[in-house]
Amino acid sequence: MNSSINLLSNKGPxxxxxxWARIVKxxxxxxxxxxxxxxxxxxxxxxxxxYDKINNEMNTIxxxxxxxxxxxxxxxxxxxxxxAISEILNQRLDYYKNINQLLNVxxxxxxxxxxIVDKKIITLTFSSASLLSINDLVNNLIGLARKKEIxxxxxxxxxxNEKLGSYTLSLKxxx
Amino acid sequence: xxxxxxxxxxxxxxxxxxxKEFIIPSITIIVSIILFFVxxxxxxxxxxxxxxxxxxxxxxxxxxRSNLNxxxxxxxxxxxxYFKVVTTALPLHKEFEGVLNALSIASQKSGVSxxxxxxxxxxxxxxxxxxxxxxxxxxxxxxxxxxxVANFIEELSRTLPLSEVTDISISNTLSNITISFYYKAxxxxxxxxxxxxxxxxxxxxxxxxxxxxxxxxxxxxxxxLEQ
Numbered sequence: 001m002n003s004s005i006n007l008l009s010n011k012g013p014x015x016x017x018x019x020w021a022r023i024v025k026x027x028x029x030x031x032x033x034x035x036x037x038x039x040x041x042x043x044x045x046x047x048x049x050x051y052d053k054i055n056n057e058m059n060t061i062x063x064x065x066x067x068x069x070x071x072x073x074x075x076x077x078x079x080x081x082x083x084a085i086s087e088i089l090n091q092r093l094d095y096y097k098n099i100n101q102l103l104n105v106x107x108x109x110x111x112x113x114x115x116i117v118d119k120k121i122i123t124l125t126f127s128s129a130s131l132l133s134i135n136d137l138v139n140n141l142i143g144l145a146r147k148k149e150i151x152x153x154x155x156x157x158x159x160x161n162e163k164l165g166s167y168t169l170s171l172k173x174x175x
Numbered sequence: 176x177x178x179x180x181x182x183x184x185x186x187x188x189x190x191x192x193x194x195k196e197f198i199i200p201s202i203t204i205i206v207s208i209i210l211f212f213v214x215x216x217x218x219x220x221x222x223x224x225x226x227x228x229x230x231x232x233x234x235x236x237x238x239x240r241s242n243l244n245x246x247x248x249x250x251x252x253x254x255x256x257y258f259k260v261v262t263t264a265l266p267l268h269k270e271f272e273g274v275l276n277a278l279s280i281a282s283q284k285s286g287v288s289x290x291x292x293x294x295x296x297x298x299x300x301x302x303x304x305x306x307x308x309x310x311x312x313x314x315x316x317x318x319x320x321x322x323x324v325a326n327f328i329e330e331l332s333r334t335l336p337l338s339e340v341t342d343i344s345i346s347n348t349l350s351n352i353t354i355s356f357y358y359k360a361x362x363x364x365x366x367x368x369x370x371x372x373x374x375x376x377x378x379x380x381x382x383x384x385x386x387x388x389x390x391x392x393x394x395x396x397x398x399x400l401e402q
Contacts, residue, residue, distance in 0.1 A: 021196035028200035031207035035215065042218045046225060054232050061239045065368045068246040072372060073364050074258045075249070081261040082379045084359045085337065085386070088265070088308060092339040096329035099343075103322060112321050117343035 098122065098175055101149055105140035107133045113168070120175040123156075127168045134158070134167050141173070150175055235369045242372045249374075257375065257383050264335045264386045266358040269311055274356045276392035277334045278315065284390070285326035287319030290349075310355035312341075317350045324350045335391035 065072075095117050106112065106126070110133050114125040128134050144150050152174035159168045191198075266273060274294075282289050294313035317324050328340050331354065342353035375383075 018196075021200075024197055024200040024204070028203035028207070031204050035207050035210055038211075038215050042215070042222060045222055046218075051229070051232070054229065054236055058232070058236050058239060061236070061243050062368055065239065065243055065246070068243070069366050071246045071249060071251070071254060072242075072366065072368075074254055075246075075372060075375065076364065077267070077361055078254075078257050078261050078375055079373055079379065080361065081265045081267075081359060082375070082382055084308065084357075085261065085265050086382060088337055088339070088357055092332075092337075094329075094332050095340050095343060096325045096332060099321070099325040099328070103325065113346070115321065115343065115345040117340075119341075 093120065093175070098150070101144060102141075102173075105137070105144060107136050107140075109133050110137050122173040122175065123170070124173065125168065125170045127166045129166050131167055134169050137169070138171075141171070238371050239368050242368055245372055245374055257380075260383050260387050263391050264337050264389070266336050267360055269358055270336060270356075273336045273392070274311060274313065277331065277336060277338065277356070277390075278313075280390045280392070281327055281330040281334050282317070284330045285319070285323055287317050287323040287327045290316035290318055292316070308357050309359065310339075310357050313354045313356065315352055315354065317352055319350070321345055324352070328352070330390065333389050335386065335389045 099115070099117075102122070102124070107128075109130055110126050110128040112124065113127050114123070116123040126134065126137060128137075138155075141150070141153050145153055150173050152172075154172045154174075156170040156172060157168075158170075160166075161168065263273070278289060278292070292313060292315035294311060317327055319327065324343070324345055328343070331338055331340065336356055336358065338354050338356045340352055340354050342351075344351045
């Protein structure tokens with residue numbers, strides 16, 4: 001029988017099938033290559049961020065640090081105390097400055113009978129035989145208020161003791 | 176025409192022969208897809224987490240390294256003397272001895288004499304919470320002129336431990352003064368090497384220098400700040 005006379009040719013479907021088989025094989029091969037290469041790449045990337053080197057160095061440094069803990073504690077204490085000291089020095093009221101200012105403006109023949117300091121208020125009682133000296137004292141205190149050395153002066157009383165012949169002045173000063 | 180397909184071994188054998196070229200590649204593709212979703216994709220996700228964690232660990236390492244360099248570079252003797260100065264200025268607990276010494280020094284320098292005094296020390300062994308500025312209050316009588324009392328208060332302000340005069344009552348030559356001596360307890364210290372250590376600042380060193388010029392029982396017996 002002569003095959004070249006065969007009118008029913010089945011070359012088309014077979015060729016198509018072979019073509020599809022080739023395509024599927026190529027896709028399978030590509031899948032394997034993609035899978036392998038992505039595995040290798042991921043492995044290499046994970047190795048780059050390896051913990052071992054960081055952990056080893058960290059452990060060495062922490063070991064060295066353990067001998068310096070006392071130093072560390074001292075620095076922390078020093079910084080903490082310094083912060084508090086700075087606040088205390090900034091906030092505390094130095095009354096001696098105010099008292100010295102007042103002493104500087106009290107005329108020589110005026111005596112301080114009483115001085116009471118309570119927070120920012122100074123209560124003073126003066127006595128003098130001279131009303132003029134009392135007047136000078138009040139003017140000097142007003143001068144301090146004008147210079148903003150004190151914020152307020154309030155006269156409580158001015159009295160005369162005829163027996164002793166002296167004047168007594170009571171006032172409150174607000175710092 | 177009969178549409179029924181008999182799935183018997185002969186049919187299967189026929190299918191196998193016809194499509195055998197496709198079987199292995201198809202299985203390979205399916206398995207690759209499964210492996211991609213089951214292994215590769217989770218690995219990619221965890222990679223970013225690993226990268227972030229490594230970055231954080233590296234930062235911690237740098238912090239610990241700089242802490243080590245800082246501590247190694249500090250002179251121990253200097254650190255000890257700074258510590259002595261600040262804890263003399265602001266003791267870590269109620270200091271009975273320091274208070275009495277401060278009063279003695281201030282009265283000697285100002286030329287006044289001290290009368291009765293009364294203060295509440297409390298439980299010396301009790302550690303107060305690190306309240307802002309806990310203090311030891313003292314009420315003392317001072318014999319001297321108004322000027323002398325002013326000088327006493329001035330000297331006290333330049334004497335360690337740090338104090339503050341809160342109330343003054345002066346009558347003729349007898350004065351009553353209320354003084355608060357400050358102290359500051361430290362809370363319990365927990366070592367954490369991964370937290371950056373703050374070095375002593377320039378302003379801190381200036382303050383230490385200033386405090387070392389104050390009167391104290393330590394400075395009167397030797398030196399408060401060792402160079």
